[in-house]
Amino acid sequence: MxxxxxxxxxxxxxxxxxxxxxxxxxxxxxxxxxxxxxxxxxxxxxxxxxxxxxxxxxxxxxxxxxxxxxxxxxxxxxxxxxxxxxxxxxxxxxxxxxxxxxxxxxxxxxxxxxxxxxDHPRLLSRSRHTTMTVDRAIPDETELYAHLEQLLGAHVTQVTVQQIDLVNDTTLVDVRYQASVRTPTPGLRTPARAAQPELSR
Incomplete structure (x- = not known):
């Protein structure tokens, strides 16, 4: 039992x-x-x-x-x-x-x-992690941080460079960043679709 x-x-x-x-x-x-x-x-x-x-x-x-x-x-x-x-x-x-x-x-x-x-969605909800290929070879860390923050529109907390390809002018990076919080504007609505004109018979 x-x-x-x-x-x-x-x-x-x-x-x-x-x-x-x-x-x-x-x-x-x-x-x-x-x-x-x-x-x-x-x-x-x-x-x-x-x-x-x-x-x-x-x-x-x-x-x-x-x-x-x-x-x-x-x-x-x-x-x-x-x-x-x-x-x-x-x-x-x-x-x-x-x-x-x-x-x-x-x-x-x-x-x-x-x-x-x-695993709650609200716990550390702004933290993001991605691997991306930048279309420039950027060996300078400060410049790389600034470029990634401009691309992502977020605060980059850590970057790990996995590969710098000087031949193809690319940089492969592992990025951890804080996503921005987007709050909807009160009263803002999605514009309605324009009415289609009726076809005359």
Missing amino acids: PTLIMIATDIVAITVLTLGIYFTRHRRRDLVVAFVGVNVGVLAVTVMLAGSAVAVGLGLGLFGVLSIIRLRSSEISQREVAYYFASLALGLIAGLATTLTPLAFALMTLIVTAMYVA
């Missing part, structure tokens, strides 16, 4: 994490399937291993092996890596906890809450 309660708790936690948080914000169905599949798979294996003396060691080993396989199989963003590890952690906690202890419940709640807060 305690094991069934932990399984139900894990199902609720992974549903909130994937459908309530991730899919609502990022709309990637393929990764929802991946997160749920990994979570349920890890949960099933750890429940089977929970009664053995090497349960913890095998569980952590499984955590590492699945991480390597998944991260090498395709390129995903750092945000999705965080969701992936959160799904793994939920499955491990639920599978290794033989009863619904306050600590297990608190840890699972902490993981879901941390992902909700850390």
